[in-house]
Each structure stands twice: as structure tokens, then as C-alpha cells.
Amino acid sequence: MARPRSFDEQDLLETVMEAFWRRGYSATTYRGIELITGVGIRSLANTFGEKDELFLTVLASYRGRVSRNLDKMFASPSIDSIVRFFERISSPSDEEDPRRNGCLMVNTVFEIDKPTAAVNREIAQYRDLFRSVFIESLESDQILDPEIRADFLIGALWGAFSQIRLARDPTSAKSISTVVVEVLDGWRSPVPPKHSVT
Structure with missing residues (x-):
């Protein structure tokens, strides 16, 4: 008869997630996880x-x-929702806040040179989460070319997450967030085209 597990699988997974998030894929080993969690390698x-x-x-x-x-965050999608999102990712945090490690998925993109097809699928699905909420938010405010602009926002977001990871401080992405908010304000109130005088 199999012995019952002496740990909660979901709680354990949260701890393991934070280990990969803080240390990266290569530096996180089963031996290290065993030391952190107290759960044996075999289990x-x-x-x-x-x-x-x-x-x-x-x-x-x-x-x-x-x-x-x-x-x-995007229960009521709009440009304002995107603004709040970018302001949040660059807001101050305490030492234990996992946001200080940037983004686990973006960290994985830069750490693993040749990810497996399964990892690539996870990364693509993750990217699509942001792309869809950005597009929906831009469409709700009737912004032109929402797909192209959403791709720009994802690029800015990836850059912000990378900056946070390097500095281990969310506020290091403040300059990126500030510029993104300025760009969003420009999309919301576009400057009318100038007409040449004949």
C-alpha cells in the first residue's frame, strides 16, 4: 500500500516556483529544492x-x-488599465516581494538558449495573455492598429522585466513605464495631421 504524501502539492509547487524565479533554471536543482522544502528528491x-x-x-x-x-487588472479593459498595469510593475517593493526577480517567463527566454518545444509553447501562451488584454484594452478605446501597438507594449514590457531582473528592483523600470504612459496618452489624444498650405 502506497504511503500518503506528507506535503501539500500546491504549496510545494509555489515554493519550487519561487526557487526557479529567484535562481533561474540552471541554478535550481532537485538537491537545492530538497534543502528548501524538506521534501526528499525521490518524493x-x-x-x-x-x-x-x-x-x-x-x-x-x-x-x-x-x-x-x-x-x-483588466476586468474593465481600457488604456487606463494598461497605464495602471505599467505603473504597478515599476512600483516599490519589499525585499521578499517576488516581483524583484522580474518575470519567470521572460527570465527563461533569456536564460535557456535552446528551449524545448514544450517550453516554447508555454512562453508563446504567456505572451498571448498580454497581447490579448492589450489588444482588447486598445480596441475598447477605439485606438487604431491595436495589434501593432500591442506588440510594441509587449516589447516595452519585456524590456521592463529584464531591467527589473538585472537590478533586482522594480523601480529600475520606472523610466520605461513613464515613457510607455506618455506614449499611451499620445494614442488616446492623437495630434491631428498637419495640412500643407498651398
């Missing part, structure tokens, strides 16, 4: 599989967390 492997399988589970869980947060 970890029996529950989650090999490290690559565990990492995929972590990425999917992280994407789910972000998706739930975006649902709340």
Missing part, C-alpha cells in the same frame, strides 16, 4: 517527474497565476 521526482517536467509544471502554474491577476 519530488515521484510527484513531478524529472527536472524538465517539474519546470514545465512550474511555468504552467506561473502562467495561471499571471492570467488570474490580469483578469482582475
